[in-house]
Amino acid sequence: MVGPSMPDPEKIAAVREALPSVSAGIYLDTPAAGPLPAESAAAMAEVAQWELTTGRAHRFRAEDVQARVGEARAAAAAILTAELDEVALAHGLDDALTRALRTVPWRGGDRLLVVDDPDLRGLERLAPPGVAVERLTPPGVAVERLSAAQPLDDQLERALTAGVRLVALPLVSSTTGARLPVEHLAAAARRRGVRVLVDVSLGLGAVPVEPLTLGADLVVARSEAWLLGPEGLAIVAGAGINPVTDGFHLPSVAGFARGCGWLSMYVGLPWIQQRGEALTAHVAGRLASIDGVTLRTPAARATTLVFGIAGWAATEALDELGGRIFLLAGVTEQDSLRIGIGFWNTVEELDRLVEGVALLAAHTPATLPRRPRLAMLDEGP
Incomplete structure (x- = not known):
């Protein structure tokens, strides 16, 4: 223990x-x-066994689901240091991003600036019709679309012109591991009345993350990274986020709640x-x-x-x-x-x-001394 x-x-x-x-x-x-965590697996097995032996259609099912989702939201809010009524569970990162986008009062011709990161590229297909998505390049990343030679804050300052409604960026770059200067970048955006969305997937649970300190209006995070949760879940937090309780895999919700509690309390x-x-x-x-x-x-x-x-x-x-x-x-x-x-x-x-x-x-693939290799466990079935 x-x-x-x-x-x-x-x-x-x-x-x-x-x-x-x-x-x-x-x-x-x-x-x-x-x-x-074993604690998460035990909670998932307990709920799965209950569903197997008693079914999933009893008359108290809706109340049970609501309570389980509420526990998961509360456990995530404690780690995020956010108000419970602004934290919601989502069906994966795409759903979290979609629900974050719905809080923005978009108009035709608006622009969404995205600091390029693999986890945020879904915004290009999730953005509302008529909204232009433009990528900015974080330092140390070479891509064809934009040069990374220009500092990110300069890129953002130049791009924050008419029509920009939202800036989306990662707290930690999944490409370089850099912890981006989110506070500085968010302040620049907010001075122009532009909202800020931060993907904290590679930080939440590993480093301190507080939306207010970051200057973020909206935050999202995958459950399976540093929160050690089941796959297929995410959290989204911010003003205007309406929690939903339908359609979740209840064992996963229970496992996520138990795991977050284990991290923060034990x-x-x-x-x-x-x-x-x-x-x-x-x-x-x-x-x-x-x-x-x-x-x-x-x-x-x-x-x-x-x-x-x-x-x-x-x-x-x-x-x-x-x-x-x-x-x-x-x-x-x-x-x-x-x-x-x-x-x-x-x-x-x-x-x-x-x-x-x-x-x-100290070697190349051709000169490396060979040794007997032990068979690794396969990655999956």
Whole structure:
């Protein structure tokens, strides 16, 4: 059982026991999907068993669903430090973005500025008819549409002209791991009467996130990233958001609520955030010191690091590290490796990661000494 006041060695062991999948490898792919807490799985199984044995059509079903969704909203609001009546559960990120867009009084010819990020590209198809969606490029990201040479704040200042109704941006870039200067950018937008939507998926649960402090009118977040929730859910928060309770997979809702409560009340958000920051700084420093490794994440960051290894394609490097040290990580569109460092990670396994990266950096795919490879668990059925 994890407790907020346990000594670190005991707490880390208890946390890892409560997150069984982190023992299957060096779990560093939380930006895609974090490890599911055993507490969440138990809550999901309990509700699923109830539905199996008693059915889903009893006359108190609507009240039960409303109560479960209310619990999930309250648990998420506590982590987000937001008013409960402004927090709603959504059917995934697209639904969260759609509901956020509905709070904006759009008119024909209006413009939506989006700081480019894979999670926010859905806005191009979700925007109301007649609304033009324009991309801005965050620092360190090379794309054909726009040059990243111009600082992001300059791009935004130049783009904030007539017709801009909303600016959407990530708190943490999924491409570089940079923690964007959201407060500064939001202030520039709000001075012109433009609303601000922030995707906090790669921050919420790992670093402090408060909508008021950010200057955000609207925030969205995927449940499966640093909130360690089931897939298929998201949260959306802001004035004018109307909570809905229909159409949800009730076991997932129960698991999400239980997991958020476990993070905030048992593990403790300050401990999570302090440990994540310290471990990330440790790994960033070691990676930056390796010849042949380019750390693409700046000092302004959260707990996501992006780096490249000279002479190695990202997928090739990930495959090699997966076979050698059981690394679970991701790759970016810019052909880089991406890792998300969690409070459950140990210094020992992170040092093994660094040693594995150093080995690859000292060789090419052709010269790397081969060794017997252990078969990894398949990613799925």
